[in-house]
Amino acid sequence: MTYWQALLLAIVEGITEFLPVSSTGHMIISSALLGIPVTTFTKLYLVVIQLGAILSVLVVYWRRFFQSFDFYLKLLVAFLPIVVIGLLLKKHIDQLLESVATVGAMLLLGGVVLIFIDRLFPQQKPQEGGHPVTTPSFREALIIGLFQCIAIVPGISRSAATIIGGLTQKLTRQAAAEFAFFLAMPTMTAAAAKDLYDYYKEAHAKGIELSNLFSGHEIKLLLLGNVVAFVVALLAIRLFVGFVSKYGFRAFGIYRVIVGGLLLLMLGFGIDLKLV
Known part of the structure; x- marks a missing residue:
């Protein structure tokens, strides 16, 4: 992977991580179009750079992280x-990560x-008493967490689910x-930690020491x-919240239909978009 390829993938990740368009799907598509080889490191890279994206949530919403302890318990649930x-x-998910057809x-x-x-x-649907619901209960947090599980299939979008x-x-x-932004923090941190551990285990089995786990190029x-x-x-977080509050999700739906439809048409016509 070159620096330019890494840069382009990071831009795609930053734009799409919190939009309901599937950041993983877009990085898979981008990797295929850029001709990036499938290696253990490139797979790890696609997951680990999500840590940078989710750190932006902590910066934008830092005051919210000083809420009551219930806030953290709901995130845990x-x-x-x-x-x-x-x-x-896990094994099935890894296989799907290589399928452009699934993403489309x-x-x-x-x-x-x-x-x-x-x-x-509809926007601002009120609860009993006429006030809009802005904080989920523990039961509601669990249901949202179950919806998140749908996004294990690449292309669904964790944010959208x-x-x-x-x-x-x-x-x-x-x-x-x-x-959804807050929930991304423990979810993507855990995913990155698991992939880093698996990467270490594989390297350790080959006799590679921890100090030599990554080359200087890979660290950069x-x-x-x-x-x-x-x-x-x-930047994407600030723009997205304002946009959906005013206009809703229809534009993102149209975009997904166009991109997904084009991908399937290309595959149908025999254009090779598999990761190389």
């Missing part, structure tokens, strides 16, 4: 389902859902999006990717 499902289906199909299907989601869940989960629990668009790539993803995601 929402996080637990993906831990169980992720551990059970899921982008298309998810796009159709987003086109109609605003009609199903959790936001839709929040909307089903009558959260406002903004509140649903922000809870990881640093570059995380810094770029952080800066770009910082």
